[in-house]
Amino acid sequence: MSFPESNLTYKILKAAAEGNYAVPAFNVYHTDALLGAIRAAEELNAPCMIELFPWSLHFHGGEFIKFAVEACHNAKVPIAVHLDHCLKEEDIAIALELPFDSIMVDAGSSDSEQNIAFVQSVVDKAKLKGITIEAEMGRINGSEDGLPLVDMEELYTDPEYAAEFMKRTGAHFLAPSFGNVHGPYPEGGPLKYWQLDRVAKINELCPSEVPLVLHGTNPIIQSLIDQLINSGVRKVNMNKNLYTHYRTFLAENAATLEMTKLQEGAVEAFKKGAMEGLRITHCDGKYAK
Numbered sequence: 001m002s003f004p005e006s007n008l009t010y011k012i013l014k015a016a017a018e019g020n021y022a023v024p025a026f027n028v029y030h031t032d033a034l035l036g037a038i039r040a041a042e043e044l045n046a047p048c049m050i051e052l053f054p055w056s057l058h059f060h061g062g063e064f065i066k067f068a069v070e071a072c073h074n075a076k077v078p079i080a081v082h083l084d085h086c087l088k089e090e091d092i093a094i095a096l097e098l099p100f101d102s103i104m105v106d107a108g109s110s111d112s113e114q115n116i117a118f119v120q121s122v123v124d125k126a127k128l129k130g131i132t133i134e135a136e137m138g139r140i141n142g143s144e145d146g147l148p149l150v151d152m153e154e155l156y157t158d159p160e161y162a163a164e165f166m167k168r169t170g171a172h173f174l175a176p177s178f179g180n181v182h183g184p185y186p187e188g189g190p191l192k193y194w195q196l197d198r199v200a201k202i203n204e205l206c207p208s209e210v211p212l213v214l215h216g217t218n219p220i221i222q223s224l225i226d227q228l229i230n231s232g233v234r235k236v237n238m239n240k241n242l243y244t245h246y247r248t249f250l251a252e253n254a255a256t257l258e259m260t261k262l263q264e265g266a267v268e269a270f271k272k273g274a275m276e277g278l279r280i281t282h283c284d285g286k287y288a289k
């Protein structure tokens with residue numbers, strides 16, 4: 001099979017497009033979350049993704065990334081491993097030497113020609129490694145664990161320009177900016193700020209094989225997710241909400257349980273949050289063996 005059809009992220013998102021559902025991409029920070037996500041996906045027969053931040057490249061190092069990839073690729077369901085928000089060129093260089101399935105590049109420059117040239121060069125290099133690329137267009141504001149605070153004027157993705165950008169860069173997946181922000185929303189939340197028509201228009205104008213990616217899902221609202229799935233959103237990034245059960249479990253038990261029981265319980269608690277995420281995006285039961 002030729003690239004990008006051979007790429008696991010590409011395959012998972014293509015199957016999601018064909019079945020009109022999405023998959024969660026779980027931000028994991030440690031083995032508790034990694035194991036919890038894999039077990040949730042296996043139990044629900046759900047394809048999905050896990051994602052790491054560039055923070056992991058430095059804090060954990062490459063051996064941990066290889067372990068995560070090995071664990072995901074040996075799961076009973078398809079689970080791709082993605083590097084989320086890779087901002088720096090030196091991190092991209094490190095990531096391309098690791099077995100990631102896909103990488104998100106943040107095109108930081110405000111100059112559009114420079115952005116196109118930059119993303120295109122990353123796409124070309126990644127292709128040689130069999131890695132697909134998610135590109136951000138516009139600017140998704142805010143902050144989340146593992147990411148620096150981005151304090152720039154919000155730039156919405158222009159549908160016509162997005163189509164041109166995707167064609168010219170050859171990037172595989174698009175993360176649009178349509179009023180979604182990282183971290184807590186101002187009063188009114190996603191219901192007030194998300195411009196769903198903008199996403200529908202982006203989906204209409206972009207090449208049909210380009211899946212859209214949703215960032216900024218805190219809080220996550222089922223009816224909005226359902227509408228976005230109908231507008232071509234196939235990957236839904238999940239971070240903070242996922243850890244609610246996990247944090248509660250740790251807060252109640254960290255001081256008393258023995259370490260083996262503490263970790264088993266923590267994995268189970270994360271799994272509970274991950275299962276909710278799999279159901280919200282409707283990928284549960286979608287993996288046909």
Ligand SMILES: [Zn+2]
Pocket residue numbers: 085140182215216237
């Ligand atoms: Zn994001």
